[in-house]
Structures are given as C-alpha cells and as structure tokens.
Amino acid sequence: MGSCIGANIRRERSRLGWSQERLGREVCRGAGVMGGPVGRQEVSRWEQGKRTPRQWLPFIAAALGVSMDVLMEPQKPDEPPLPTLADFLPDDDPLAPLSAREGRRIGMGQVGDLRERVHGLRLADDVLAGGDLIRPALRELRAAVRLYKEGAHSGEVGCALLRQIGELAQIAGWIASDAGQHADAERVYRLGISAATQAGDRTLAGNLAGSLAYQLSNTGEEVDGARLAQAALDGAGPDAPPKARALYLDRVAWAHTKAGEAQPAMRALGEAGEALAADGAGVESPAYLYWVDAGELRVMESRVYTELRRPLRAVPLLRDVLSRYDTTHTRELALYLSWLAVALADANEPEEAAATAERVITLSETVTSDRTAARVRVVRERLEGYRDVPEVRAVLDGAA
Template structure:
C-alpha cells in the first residue's frame, strides 16, 4: 500500500507540473504550519516508498486537491520500484583487496597526492580532447586502483582512496566517452560507481550514474538513459544543491532527446530551483563548474533539441559571447547547436557561417563528440543546399 500511495503522490504532483519542493511547501501551507517541517527530501521518500506519510497524508491530499482515498487507492498493478544505484554496479567486486596482500602502508599523503592528480586531469580535460588524453587518464586510473588493492590502510583512508578513485573514474569515463570509446567509458563509470558505493558517497555515485545516463542518451539508448538519469536523482538523498541541479539537467536532456517537452521543461525549472539553494554548504570540489551559466547552456540545448529556435538562439548567443574560447571543444559544440537552431529559424546564411566555424574548430580537436556534431550540422543544412553559402559549406566539407 505504501508503494501505491507514493506512486499516486508522484503522479498527481507531476500532473500539476510541481517540483517536490513545491509540493512540500503546499503541504505545509495546507497544514497551516510555519516554516517547512517537511521538505523536498521527505516528499522524495514518500514517493519512493521509503517512508509512509501517516499524519501528513491528509495535508498532502489537500495540497493536491484530492480526497485522501484517492492517494490510498491502487490504480492498477503495482509499479516496479525505481532503479537504485546498486542496480548498476558491475558484477563481482573489482575493488576487493588482493587476498593475503600485505602491501605498503599508506596514509593521508597518498590520498592527497591522488586527489591532486584527479584535479590535474580534470583541468587538462578543459583544454585537451579525449583522443589525446585517454591514455594518461587510463594510466592514472589503473595506478589508483592498484594502490587501493595492494596497500594496507585504515578504514578512513580506504574510504578516501575509494572516493578519489570514483572521482578519477568519472573524469576518465568522460574522456573515454569524448574519444568515442563508449564501451570502455561505461566500464569505467561502473567501476567508479562501485568505488563510490563502497565508500558510502551517494553524491559521487549519483554523478557517475548521471554521466553514464548522459552517454546512453547521446548514443541512441534514450529510454535507458532517462531511467538511469532518474535513478541518479531519486537515489541521492541529501545531495547538495548544485549536485541536484546537475542530476536534473541530465533528466531534462533525456526528456528532450525523447521528444517530451513538458517533462524536459519541468526538469529545467527544478534544476534552476535547486541551484538557488546553493550557499555556503559543504560540497565536493568537482561541482565547481555547475552554475547559472551551465544551466543556461543546457536550457539552450534543450530548446534546440525541441526545435524552438526563437528561444534557443538568443540563449546560445549570450552563452557564446561570454564563453572562454580557449576551451575549443566546448566552444565548437555550443556553436554546433547554434548552427542547428539558426537553420530551424530559417536563417540558412547565418547557419552556414556558424557551421563553417564549427568545422574549422573541430578539425584540430581529437573529439568524437565534435565530429558527431559536425555531421548533425551538415545533415541539417542539406535542406538549404540551394542557398549559395550553404552549398559552399557542404561542398567544402565533402
């Protein structure tokens, strides 16, 4: 019965286009209480069946504008529970210490050194494409796993090493994906997921599963990508605001790729709402790049994917006017969405000029993602082949 109540709460909330935070506020208002004695996390637990509303059930029903019995009544066969992070762990235990191994004792110094190498690799990824960075990334990951398995350490140091391995797997997986090595990237992400899960770091696990979801979405398995993105979101209780914003961005993208505009826009709205909660809370360093500008990037991409150029073009131009052009790969990617949006807006000459810049920038970048986007742009321009500027671009590319 608890599962049915949770499914009904979620269904009615989504029908109204409310976020979980909005439902929490409306429930408190219906109860006539000051402040927010229940919040988004509590609503999430109700919806996933982890907790029963009990005394709050009548107030949730009032907030949703339905009788309590509506929430208690099963609508049909019970839905299977949403996937959990653990459902995506690799088989076996790839991080198990080697049996009978009495390796050298490591402490905080080894953890600090590993964290510095992770950060260095992350900074390198800002300016070096996956094809050029994959070998050193894999070398660092193998070295980190060997350090954990072959050394002796305290439990606390072990958890710190596992978190560092998880972060290293996230960036190494991203690099492998950018290089077009998608099977290798998935294996790396799942290894990192195992490390984060073993360390008890749900925020890092959610980030890794979200990265895997993003790859699945972009490589054609959109429905599975959406399931994974939602699992990352639903199973990350207590994640800091910027992490939740990142998870929601990936949900929005998956909905957009699935051609589902309303859920995509709701997720974007919830991402913006989550980011407003960012303050001085403690959070992992790898969230440094999640800000209002990055949410604007995703918003513009979603609008482009949904063929809404009147919204996409101004956003993309604004983003590009402020973007660091030394980050060549990302600059080329964002220009590629602008080229498509301009074509959708029936501006073939501008689309051609933008496409020319994409092709020029991509020529010197060893990134499968930029190469794939060039193909998308050229395919979109085919409709305007009779326009001289477009024909010149298409023939030049050929």
C-alpha cells in the same frame, strides 16, 4: 506484443537483481552459444521493444525461471519499480574484494597526491579532448585501483582512496566517452559507482551514474538513459548539495529531451535552476563541481530548446552564452556553436547557420573528440535542406 515482452523481461530480470549483461550471459549459456550475439545492448533492445527476441524467448524464460506465457502476457498497468544505483554496479567488480593485501603502507599523503593528479586531469579536460587524454586517464585509474588493492591502509585511508578512485573514474569515463570509446567508458563509470557506493558517498555515486546516463541518452539508449538519470537523482536524495542536485536535474532534463518528452524535460530544467539558487545557503558543494553554474544551466536549457525544435528560445540563449565563453575551451566552443547552427537552420536563417557551421567545422578539425565529430555530422545533415543557398552549398562542399 514486443513492448509487452520487453517490459516483462525487464520486470523478471529486476526481480532477480540481474544486470542486462548478466541476463545476456545466462541466455547464451542456456542456448549453448557462449560468446554469442546476446550482450547488454541486445537485451536493452528487447526491453525497450525495439526488437522481439523470437528465437531466444525459450532460453530467456529458462534463464529467468519463468514460463514463456509469463513473458508474453499483456503488461499490467502498474509501472515496474524505478531502478536504484545498485542495479548499475558492475558484475565483475575489481573493487569487490575489499581486503587490501599486505603491501606498502598507504597514508593520507598518497591520497592527497592522487587527489591533485585527479584535479589536474579534470582541468586538462577543460582544454584538451578525449583522444589526447584517454591514455593518461586510464593509466591513472589502473594505478589508483592497484594502490587500493595492493597497499596496506587503515579504514579511513581506504575510504578516502575509494572516493578518489570514484572521482578519477568519473573524469576518465568522461574522457573515454569523448574519445568514442563508449564500452570502455561504461565499464569505468560502473567501477566508479561501485567505489563511491562503498565509500558511502552518495553525491559522487550520483555524479557517476548521471554521467553514464548522459552517455546512454546520446548513444541511442534513451529509455535506459532516462531511467538511470532519475535513479542518480533519487539515489543522492533531497539533501544532496545544491550544485550536485542541479547537475542531476540537468541530466534528467536532457534524458527526457532525447526521449522526446518535452514537459518532463522543462520541469526538470526549472527544478535545476531552483536547486542552484540554493548554493551557498549552508550545504557545501563538492570541489569537483566547480564548473556547474548559471551559465552551464543556460547552455543545457538552450540545447533542450534546440533539440525540441524551438529555435526562437534557443538562439538568444546560445548567443548570450557564447558571447562570454572562454575560447580556450575549443571542444565546448565547437559543441555550443553546433547547437547554434542547428537552431539557426530551424529558424530559417540558412546564411547565418552556414557561417556558424563553418566555425564549427574549423574548430572540430583541431580536436580529437568524438562528440564534436558527431555534432559536425548533425549540422551538415540539417543544412542539406538549404543546399540551394550559395553560402550553405559552399560550406557543405568544403566540408565534404
């Protein structure tokens, strides 16, 4: 019954064009408990069937303008329509009023300066973790939005500014997510989706939506993550640049993997490889996707195999990637080694898993990354089953 109710709530909410956050506010308003316990995450749990909104059902029905019977009726076999990127725009968008005030004149020179700072922040993220970068990243984003809203500029300059705000939101959201500030990251991503959409840049909007989908998939919202990853791919369209399409498909693969859907995940991985093979064949990929290459696709493939408990495929891929990886990228090195440690444990190689885990723990102590901290916990949990092995016990006791 809970899954039927959840599907019906999602259908009626989509019909109104409301976000999950908007529905939560309307339900609280109807119940007279403003600031109450119903937020976007609670609505997401209802829609996924993880929680049945028993006492809230009358207020949900009233907010949606339907009877309770409509929400409780058995789900029809037809699937609800796939979401579009418009479903994920923020409710209260700082960029929504597109009328810049009469302030100082902004030209392409200032846009170029912002572009250089955005690229510098992106390069810094290659070697520093989210905890070190979150303050400067959010400070740059606030300044960029203020420049757009308070400056006077032509339509061409305004569009270029919006693109840079979108690019900045993508890297700032990624940094916030790495710092464990997931709510802030989601708000930043949604603002970026809005900026990219208003600039008419579907490729950038897809990159932002895919980044948010990746966070959702990794933070217990696998169903929403899969839906948004697919929406990012569909929204960019079949003519998206090869590297962009490969990246979107990689995120679709990961979303299906986290949702326990092996076949769609493997199919998306294959399509990602095909998309990347077309790079350089006419359509130029955006400069901000400089890091998307065959090595990155192999990393994702190995992670998918590890998550699906197929270590015989995962271990060789990970060893190949790590043998050529830049050791100055400490966070990524720790993350990739964590997947290798888990795959080795699954392959019943506890001594090698312990040696790899020790490297993961040592590296993670030097970076302020929530991602690496979470992976250390996963590695330790997986090794607990081998505690009777002396090498494993030494690593676990040392980490404790």
